[in-house]
Amino acid sequence: MIRPALISLSLLGATAALADVPRVATDIPPVTSLVAQVMDGLGAPESFLPASADPHHVTLRPSEAQALAGADLVVWIGPGLMPGVAESLPALAGDARVLELSAAQGTERLPFRQRADFGAGHDDHDAHGDHADEGHEDHGDEDGHDYGDTDPHAWLAPANAAVWLQVIAEELSTLDPENAATYATNAAAAQARLAEAVETATADLADIPSHDIAVDHDAFQYFERAFDLHAVLTVTTTDDAQPGPREMAEIQERLANAGIACLLVESEASARQLRTLGGGEIGFVVADPMGGWLDVPVADLYPAMITSLAGQLAACGK
Ligand SMILES: [Zn+2]
Incomplete structure (x- = not known):
């Protein structure tokens, strides 16, 4: 009589643990990938953006707002990437905890680049006003809303992904202490996969003739x-501001003369457009910063994005 009682108790325990797994809403696929790895075996995050959404220009539709309203935890890059969502997200997330990854302690933040920062030789600081060279590093730390000077694509630094895996595991453990050991184990496994991906990518790119x-x-x-x-x-x-006619002419001239081995473009359409400008000498890699060209389960997307991007650039530069 004792055995069946023990079995039903442990089943009850398992059910309770599952029921307590937080509902997590994420923004872009690379972030969904990191969260999915940490939640492995317990649950899965749900993105509040359509897969094809361009974060720079997206605003939230009512259906996406619902995904946020039902969440216990919202994990997103932050307002710098999605200015159209920044105003409404805190209210739409309701009581959910909001984890803004780009503001997480230990995140490397790089200053916003202007076209002129590439040495194109003109001083057309248009879209973002004056950018002094000093003082970028300390912006955005305190309230996370001084985001104008920071390049928001911070997920493309694997070191940031490593920091965030830890932060995501900690947030989930706070909400769901019963499963804390699983989140920690999963995060450690994800760190190991990430380190392996970085090693592969570094080796691939080590001996290319030009790093330009x-x-x-x-x-x-x-x-x-x-x-x-x-x-x-x-x-x-x-x-994602488009070049004006004067800038386009300059880009065309530089593409033809700079001896660039490889041009990284986001879509076949822009490859076609730019191919005509470059005089046919330039190799193309079609890869967007979301890993959109990859056909893999979302948990595998982040490390696959790093190795695939490096592998394609290495092949293109040879
Ligand atoms: Zn972007």
Whole structure:
């Protein structure tokens, strides 16, 4: 008689633990990937954005607002990436805890780049007003809303992903202490996968002849820094502003003359557009900063994005 009683008790225990797993809403696929790895075996995060949404321009529709309202925890990059969501998100998230990854302690933040920062030789500081060279590092720390000077694509630094895996595990453990050991184990496993991906990517990019690349959308600054690449030219800016006619003419001239081995573009459409400008000498890598070209389960997306991006750039530069 004792055995069945014990079995039903442990079943009850398991059910209770599952029922307490927090509902997590995430923004972009790389963040969903990090959270999915930490929640492995317990639950899965749900993105509050459509997979194809462009975070720079997205606003929330009522259906997406519902995903936020039902969440216990919202994990997102922050207002710098999604200015159209920044105002409404705190209210829509209701009682949910909101984890703003770009504001997490230990996150590396790089200053917003202007087109002129690539050495194009003009001083057209248009979209973002004056940018002095000093003082960027300390912005955005305190309230997380002074985001104008920080490049928001911080997930493309694997070191930031490593910091965030830890923070995500801690947040989940606070909400769900019963499963804290699982979150910690999962985060450690994710760290190991991440370290392996970085090792592979570093090896792939170590012996390419030139580390100079050009980018369509200026979203890869963190990746460049992590892997010793150097973008010498960008087409659109960090906040995805399109070039004007004068800038486009300059870009065309530089593409034809800068000896760039490889141009990183976000879509086949922009590859076609830019191919005509570059004189046919330039190799193209089609890869967006969300890992959108990958066909893998979302938990695998982050490490796959790092290795695939590095592998493609290495192949292109050879
Ligand atoms: Zn972007």
